[in-house]
Amino acid sequence: MPRAVREQQLLELAERLFIESGYGAFSIEDLCREAGVSRPIIYDHFGSRDGLYLACLRRVRAEFENTLINAARDAPDAEAAIRQGADAFFTIIERDPRRWSLVYGGLSELGGTLADQIYELRTDTIDRISAITTRFAPHADREAVTAHAHAVSGAGEQMGRWWLHNPDIPRERIVDHFCTFARMSFLQLPMAEPDLTAGSVPAS
Template sequence: MAEGEPPRRRRMTRTAREQQLLDVAEELFLGAGYERTSIEDIARAAGITRPVVYEHYGSKEGIYLACVRRARVPLNEALHAAFESSDDPVEQFTRGLDAYYALLERDANRWRLLFSPNGVLTGPLADDLLRERFRTANLIADLVETHLPHVDPQRIDAFAHAISGGVEQLGRWWLAHPEVERAQVVEYQVAFFIPAFEAMRSARP
């Protein structure tokens, strides 16, 4: 570089750019909502042009889905860790719930990105978001099934979806009652679902 020449700005790696775009898009989606956020808004906030956003994520739907998938990774990892930390199903369930509600407590905005109702969304994006929710429910089903080898898989699948939906709804209740301690919320959820689990486990094949 010649003397007196201003330093050249280093170009971001593709991975760094993708993470920057997700950070920017997530903030905009949470602040303004999906419908009121445009690709132009994301590009402007990131200091780039629209074609760069399209190059990385293809569309607004694509970057929104990528935000949701990224936010879901620590949740699924926490569920795996909770189930691997013990062989006792009550302990597994309790630790998994605590990890889930810790995510909400630590970052309520990111939790809203994952679990806020998105009925206003239609078409392929809504289908993709539903599949992401089902993926977590399927993970729960796989983990529960290890303790219930004699139970009809369809029943286990329905139970896992009931857990997933109930946990989401209790999370919304907790956001409206922040004075309640996390441990109490976990205790409530355990009391709601463990009896159903024990009933299935004790049922004869």
């Protein structure tokens, strides 16, 4: 079996086992039995259990984020981008809540290098939200744009957790709640201070 095909097969199986067992109870031996391979093959592809877990997160996050970015890419204005992206985000939760929880549920027991690497995955998401924001607010203060992206990302994750515990709320209302917050945050973005030296004339 080609290496890339084997890798995807292992990731699909590992993802299911992480969802079913959780990170703490996940076993490389269980994955070996499911895939019909030996431990050295798993380690050759991913290096360790942590490496396998990160590979699963990267795979799912990339799929989710591409869905969100594509949903907002052709929006004519900021409000449409917020709503289209929000609708895509909460549709993902509605369609596959356990898979979403694998990526965004949070694992308080993780620490050290693994926690740092998971944080880096989240900063990639922040960068993508910042890029969309900058498209509609090109003169906004850069630091404020980054803070806005963190706030919007965090609000989406927390609202997703809340919704999973209150599934009787229609998705349309969840999207409305999120858009209200994100819109107000966007509208409050301060503009960058002008560079007063850019057009100055040298003294004679």
